[in-house]
Amino acid sequence: MPETAPLGEFERIGRFFRPLAAPGALALTDDAALLAPAPGHVLVVTADALVEGVHFRAADPPDLVARKMLRVNLSDVAAMGARPLGYVMTTALPQRCGEDWLAAFAAGLAADQREFGVGLLGGDSVATPGPVTLSLTAFGEVPLGQAVRRGGARPGDGIYVTGTIGDGALGLLALEGRLPSGVAAASLTFLGDRYHLPRPRVAAGPALRGIAAAMLDVSDGLVADLGHIAETSGVAAEVERDRIPLSPAARDALGHDPGLWAAVVGGGDDYELLFTAPGPVPDVVAGVPVRRIGRVVAGRGVSVLDEGGRSLPVAGGGYRHF
Secondary structure, three states, X not given: OOOOOOOOHHHHHXXXXXXXXXXXXHHHOOOOOOOOOOOOEEEEEEEEEEEEOOOEOOOOOHHHHHHHHHHHHHHHHHOOOOEEEEEEEEEEEOOOOOHHHHHHHHHHHHHHHHHHOOOEEEEEEEEOOOOOEEEEEEEEEEEOOOOOOHHHOOOOOEEEEEOOOOHHHHHHHHHOOOOOOOOOHHHHHHHHHHHHOOOOOOXXXXXXXXXXXXXXXXXXXXXXXXHHHHHHHOOEEEEXXXXXXOOHHHHHHHHHOHHHHHHHHHOOOOOOEEEEEOXXXXXXXXXXXXXXXXXXXXXXXXXXXXXXXXXXXXXOOOOXXX
Protein backbone atom coordinates (compact mmCIF):
# COMPACT_ATOMS: atom_id res chain seq x y z
CA MET A 1 0.00 0.00 0.00
CA PRO A 2 1.56 3.38 -0.98
CA GLU A 3 2.50 5.78 1.80
CA THR A 4 0.30 8.81 2.27
CA ALA A 5 2.05 12.06 1.41
CA PRO A 6 2.61 14.32 4.43
CA LEU A 7 0.25 17.25 4.78
CA GLY A 8 1.47 20.58 3.45
CA GLU A 9 1.42 23.81 5.44
CA PHE A 10 -2.05 24.94 4.41
CA GLU A 11 -3.52 21.47 4.73
CA ARG A 12 -2.18 21.34 8.29
CA ILE A 13 -3.72 24.71 9.08
CA GLY A 14 -7.04 23.71 7.58
CA ARG A 15 -7.29 20.36 9.34
CA PHE A 16 -5.85 21.09 12.78
CA PHE A 17 -5.97 24.82 13.45
CA ARG A 18 -8.92 26.31 11.53
CA PRO A 19 -11.36 24.59 13.93
CA LEU A 20 -9.69 26.58 16.73
CA ALA A 21 -10.13 29.97 15.06
CA ALA A 22 -11.74 32.84 16.97
CA PRO A 23 -14.22 35.13 15.16
CA GLY A 24 -11.58 37.82 14.60
CA ALA A 25 -9.30 35.28 12.95
CA LEU A 26 -11.37 35.40 9.73
CA ALA A 27 -11.24 31.59 9.50
CA LEU A 28 -7.43 31.87 9.18
CA THR A 29 -7.84 32.79 5.52
CA ASP A 30 -6.06 36.17 5.75
CA ASP A 31 -2.56 37.13 6.81
CA ALA A 32 -3.74 38.98 9.91
CA ALA A 33 -6.61 39.00 12.40
CA LEU A 34 -8.90 41.77 13.61
CA LEU A 35 -9.02 42.45 17.34
CA ALA A 36 -10.56 45.37 19.21
CA PRO A 37 -10.92 45.80 22.98
CA ALA A 38 -14.20 46.89 24.50
CA PRO A 39 -14.79 50.65 24.74
CA GLY A 40 -12.79 52.16 27.59
CA HIS A 41 -10.33 49.26 27.67
CA VAL A 42 -6.76 48.76 26.50
CA LEU A 43 -5.06 45.66 25.14
CA VAL A 44 -2.66 43.61 27.24
CA VAL A 45 -0.15 41.66 25.12
CA THR A 46 2.28 38.98 26.31
CA ALA A 47 4.42 36.34 24.61
CA ASP A 48 6.29 33.22 25.68
CA ALA A 49 8.35 30.62 23.86
CA LEU A 50 8.60 26.94 24.79
CA VAL A 51 11.54 24.87 23.60
CA GLU A 52 11.73 21.08 23.83
CA GLY A 53 14.38 20.07 26.35
CA VAL A 54 14.20 23.45 28.09
CA HIS A 55 10.54 24.09 28.96
CA PHE A 56 9.15 20.61 28.41
CA ARG A 57 10.50 17.12 28.02
CA ALA A 58 10.60 15.29 24.69
CA ALA A 59 8.45 12.54 26.22
CA ASP A 60 5.70 14.95 27.33
CA PRO A 61 2.34 14.32 25.60
CA PRO A 62 1.69 16.97 22.92
CA ASP A 63 -1.77 17.84 24.27
CA LEU A 64 -0.23 18.74 27.64
CA VAL A 65 2.53 20.75 25.96
CA ALA A 66 -0.10 22.75 24.07
CA ARG A 67 -2.17 23.38 27.17
CA LYS A 68 0.80 24.50 29.22
CA MET A 69 1.90 26.85 26.43
CA LEU A 70 -1.51 28.52 26.43
CA ARG A 71 -1.89 28.56 30.19
CA VAL A 72 1.42 30.24 31.01
CA ASN A 73 0.47 33.11 28.71
CA LEU A 74 -3.03 33.39 30.14
CA SER A 75 -1.36 33.61 33.54
CA ASP A 76 0.62 36.66 32.41
CA VAL A 77 -2.60 38.31 31.21
CA ALA A 78 -4.31 37.58 34.54
CA ALA A 79 -1.34 38.98 36.48
CA MET A 80 -2.10 42.44 35.04
CA GLY A 81 -5.72 42.20 36.12
CA ALA A 82 -6.85 41.59 32.55
CA ARG A 83 -9.41 39.32 30.90
CA PRO A 84 -8.05 37.07 28.12
CA LEU A 85 -9.32 37.57 24.56
CA GLY A 86 -7.35 35.25 22.27
CA TYR A 87 -3.91 34.29 21.02
CA VAL A 88 -1.61 33.84 18.03
CA MET A 89 0.82 30.95 17.82
CA THR A 90 3.92 29.87 15.91
CA THR A 91 4.98 26.24 15.68
CA ALA A 92 8.41 25.13 14.46
CA LEU A 93 8.19 21.35 14.21
CA PRO A 94 10.57 18.59 13.07
CA GLN A 95 9.33 15.94 10.65
CA ARG A 96 8.80 13.42 13.46
CA CYS A 97 5.83 15.50 14.66
CA GLY A 98 3.35 13.99 12.26
CA GLU A 99 -0.42 14.04 12.02
CA ASP A 100 -1.00 12.12 15.25
CA TRP A 101 1.19 14.59 17.14
CA LEU A 102 -0.62 17.55 15.57
CA ALA A 103 -4.04 16.07 16.28
CA ALA A 104 -3.22 15.63 19.97
CA PHE A 105 -1.64 19.09 20.14
CA ALA A 106 -4.73 20.72 18.61
CA ALA A 107 -7.03 18.72 20.89
CA GLY A 108 -5.19 20.09 23.92
CA LEU A 109 -5.66 23.65 22.68
CA ALA A 110 -9.34 23.00 21.97
CA ALA A 111 -9.89 21.74 25.51
CA ASP A 112 -8.35 24.83 27.07
CA GLN A 113 -10.06 27.20 24.66
CA ARG A 114 -13.37 25.85 25.96
CA GLU A 115 -12.23 26.15 29.57
CA PHE A 116 -10.87 29.67 29.35
CA GLY A 117 -13.10 31.20 26.67
CA VAL A 118 -10.41 32.14 24.16
CA GLY A 119 -9.71 31.32 20.52
CA LEU A 120 -6.87 31.17 18.02
CA LEU A 121 -6.37 34.39 16.02
CA GLY A 122 -3.56 33.25 13.71
CA GLY A 123 0.15 32.61 13.61
CA ASP A 124 2.67 30.67 11.57
CA SER A 125 3.74 27.08 11.00
CA VAL A 126 7.29 26.24 9.90
CA ALA A 127 9.58 23.22 9.73
CA THR A 128 12.79 22.75 11.70
CA PRO A 129 15.32 19.94 12.17
CA GLY A 130 14.56 20.29 15.87
CA PRO A 131 14.00 20.68 18.69
CA VAL A 132 10.28 21.46 18.80
CA THR A 133 10.00 25.22 19.27
CA LEU A 134 6.72 26.92 20.07
CA SER A 135 5.74 30.53 20.62
CA LEU A 136 2.43 31.98 21.73
CA THR A 137 1.29 35.58 22.08
CA ALA A 138 -1.84 36.15 24.16
CA PHE A 139 -4.10 39.20 24.16
CA GLY A 140 -6.28 40.47 26.95
CA GLU A 141 -8.19 43.59 27.85
CA VAL A 142 -8.32 45.70 30.99
CA PRO A 143 -10.14 48.95 31.79
CA LEU A 144 -8.02 51.99 30.98
CA GLY A 145 -5.79 52.91 33.93
CA GLN A 146 -6.60 49.76 35.93
CA ALA A 147 -3.82 47.39 34.86
CA VAL A 148 -1.88 46.08 37.87
CA ARG A 149 1.86 46.45 37.33
CA ARG A 150 5.00 45.43 39.20
CA GLY A 151 6.02 48.86 40.42
CA GLY A 152 3.27 49.71 42.90
CA ALA A 153 4.54 48.04 46.08
CA ARG A 154 5.19 50.34 49.06
CA PRO A 155 6.58 49.76 52.59
CA GLY A 156 3.82 48.51 54.83
CA ASP A 157 2.07 46.48 52.14
CA GLY A 158 1.33 42.85 52.83
CA ILE A 159 2.66 40.21 50.43
CA TYR A 160 0.18 37.58 49.25
CA VAL A 161 0.00 34.53 46.98
CA THR A 162 -2.88 32.57 45.54
CA GLY A 163 -3.10 28.79 45.74
CA THR A 164 -0.02 26.83 46.76
CA ILE A 165 3.68 27.28 46.01
CA GLY A 166 6.31 24.72 45.03
CA ASP A 167 4.12 22.19 43.23
CA GLY A 168 5.51 22.99 39.78
CA ALA A 169 9.17 22.63 40.70
CA LEU A 170 8.53 19.53 42.78
CA GLY A 171 6.44 18.16 39.92
CA LEU A 172 9.38 18.30 37.55
CA LEU A 173 11.52 16.48 40.12
CA ALA A 174 8.76 13.88 40.46
CA LEU A 175 8.60 13.30 36.71
CA GLU A 176 12.38 12.93 36.61
CA GLY A 177 12.37 10.44 39.48
CA ARG A 178 14.35 12.78 41.74
CA LEU A 179 12.07 12.89 44.78
CA PRO A 180 12.71 10.63 47.80
CA SER A 181 11.52 7.05 47.45
CA GLY A 182 9.13 7.37 50.39
CA VAL A 183 6.93 10.03 48.79
CA ALA A 184 3.45 8.60 48.17
CA ALA A 185 2.44 7.66 44.64
CA ALA A 186 -0.60 9.96 44.88
CA SER A 187 1.69 12.87 45.77
CA LEU A 188 3.94 12.16 42.80
CA THR A 189 0.93 12.08 40.48
CA PHE A 190 -0.48 15.33 41.86
CA LEU A 191 2.84 17.16 41.59
CA GLY A 192 3.46 15.91 38.05
CA ASP A 193 0.03 17.13 37.03
CA ARG A 194 0.72 20.57 38.48
CA TYR A 195 3.95 20.78 36.46
CA HIS A 196 2.22 19.77 33.22
CA LEU A 197 -0.95 21.82 33.76
CA PRO A 198 -0.57 25.05 35.72
CA ARG A 199 -3.79 26.77 36.80
CA PRO A 200 -3.81 30.33 35.43
CA ARG A 201 -5.84 32.51 37.76
CA VAL A 202 -7.87 34.16 35.00
CA ALA A 203 -10.77 35.05 37.32
CA ALA A 204 -8.72 36.03 40.37
CA GLY A 205 -6.49 38.43 38.40
CA PRO A 206 -9.30 40.80 37.35
CA ALA A 207 -10.93 40.40 40.78
CA LEU A 208 -7.76 41.80 42.38
CA ARG A 209 -7.97 45.11 40.53
CA GLY A 210 -8.36 47.78 43.19
CA ILE A 211 -6.92 45.47 45.85
CA ALA A 212 -3.43 44.62 44.58
CA ALA A 213 -0.84 47.39 44.41
CA ALA A 214 1.71 45.32 42.48
CA MET A 215 1.31 41.89 40.93
CA LEU A 216 2.89 39.23 38.73
CA ASP A 217 2.73 35.47 38.39
CA VAL A 218 5.22 33.02 39.87
CA SER A 219 7.01 31.60 36.85
CA ASP A 220 10.72 31.84 37.67
CA GLY A 221 10.41 31.15 41.41
CA LEU A 222 8.81 32.84 44.42
CA VAL A 223 11.95 34.63 45.61
CA ALA A 224 13.06 35.64 42.11
CA ASP A 225 9.65 36.95 41.09
CA LEU A 226 9.17 38.79 44.37
CA GLY A 227 12.58 40.27 43.64
CA HIS A 228 11.19 41.66 40.37
CA ILE A 229 8.43 43.45 42.28
CA ALA A 230 10.90 44.73 44.90
CA GLU A 231 13.38 46.00 42.32
CA THR A 232 10.78 47.67 40.13
CA SER A 233 9.08 49.25 43.15
CA GLY A 234 12.33 50.32 44.85
CA VAL A 235 11.57 48.41 48.07
CA ALA A 236 12.56 45.27 49.97
CA ALA A 237 10.46 42.23 50.83
CA GLU A 238 10.40 39.85 53.79
CA VAL A 239 8.76 36.44 53.49
CA GLU A 240 7.93 34.17 56.44
CA ARG A 241 8.79 30.72 55.19
CA ASP A 242 6.31 28.97 57.45
CA ARG A 243 3.45 31.03 55.99
CA ILE A 244 4.08 29.89 52.41
CA PRO A 245 1.02 27.80 51.45
CA LEU A 246 1.83 24.20 50.54
CA SER A 247 -0.22 21.40 49.06
CA PRO A 248 -0.43 18.10 50.97
CA ALA A 249 1.74 16.57 48.23
CA ALA A 250 4.44 19.20 48.72
CA ARG A 251 4.33 18.64 52.49
CA ASP A 252 4.76 14.93 51.84
CA ALA A 253 7.90 15.57 49.79
CA LEU A 254 9.32 18.07 52.31
CA GLY A 255 8.67 15.62 55.12
CA HIS A 256 11.05 13.19 53.44
CA ASP A 257 13.63 15.82 52.48
CA PRO A 258 13.54 19.32 54.06
CA GLY A 259 16.26 20.33 51.60
CA LEU A 260 13.51 20.54 48.97
CA TRP A 261 12.56 23.93 50.42
CA ALA A 262 15.10 25.36 47.96
CA ALA A 263 12.96 24.07 45.09
CA VAL A 264 9.76 25.36 46.70
CA VAL A 265 10.94 28.96 46.99
CA GLY A 266 13.28 29.03 43.99
CA GLY A 267 12.08 26.52 41.42
CA GLY A 268 9.22 28.27 39.65
CA ASP A 269 6.54 26.87 37.34
CA ASP A 270 3.75 27.60 39.83
CA TYR A 271 1.91 30.31 37.86
CA GLU A 272 0.14 31.49 40.98
CA LEU A 273 -0.45 35.21 41.49
CA LEU A 274 2.00 37.02 43.76
CA PHE A 275 0.94 40.49 44.84
CA THR A 276 1.23 43.21 47.44
CA ALA A 277 -1.67 45.10 48.97
CA PRO A 278 -1.88 48.00 51.43
CA GLY A 279 -5.31 47.09 52.80
CA PRO A 280 -7.33 44.02 53.74
CA VAL A 281 -7.41 41.10 51.33
CA PRO A 282 -10.12 38.39 51.35
CA ASP A 283 -9.05 34.86 52.24
CA VAL A 284 -10.63 33.68 48.98
CA VAL A 285 -10.68 35.62 45.70
CA ALA A 286 -12.76 34.32 42.78
CA GLY A 287 -12.83 30.91 44.43
CA VAL A 288 -9.04 30.75 44.94
CA PRO A 289 -7.46 30.70 48.43
CA VAL A 290 -5.17 33.63 49.20
CA ARG A 291 -2.47 33.65 51.90
CA ARG A 292 -0.45 36.52 53.34
CA ILE A 293 3.20 35.42 53.41
CA GLY A 294 5.13 38.53 54.31
CA ARG A 295 5.51 42.29 54.14
CA VAL A 296 7.09 45.04 52.10
CA VAL A 297 9.75 47.09 53.91
CA ALA A 298 12.19 49.85 53.04
CA GLY A 299 15.47 48.77 51.47
CA ARG A 300 16.51 46.39 48.73
CA GLY A 301 16.23 42.67 48.06
CA VAL A 302 14.19 39.73 49.34
CA SER A 303 14.65 37.91 52.65
CA VAL A 304 13.12 34.60 53.71
CA LEU A 305 12.72 34.37 57.50
CA ASP A 306 12.42 31.38 59.82
CA GLU A 307 9.97 31.15 62.72
CA GLY A 308 12.30 33.23 64.88
CA GLY A 309 12.63 36.03 62.32
CA ARG A 310 16.14 34.99 61.29
CA SER A 311 17.11 35.27 57.64
CA LEU A 312 17.53 31.92 55.88
CA PRO A 313 20.12 31.34 53.16
CA VAL A 314 18.15 31.07 49.92
CA ALA A 315 19.39 30.86 46.35
CA GLY A 316 16.80 33.21 44.94
CA GLY A 317 18.08 33.78 41.43
CA GLY A 318 15.27 31.76 39.91
CA TYR A 319 15.33 30.27 36.44
CA ARG A 320 17.39 32.19 33.90
CA HIS A 321 18.04 31.42 30.23
CA PHE A 322 21.29 33.39 30.01
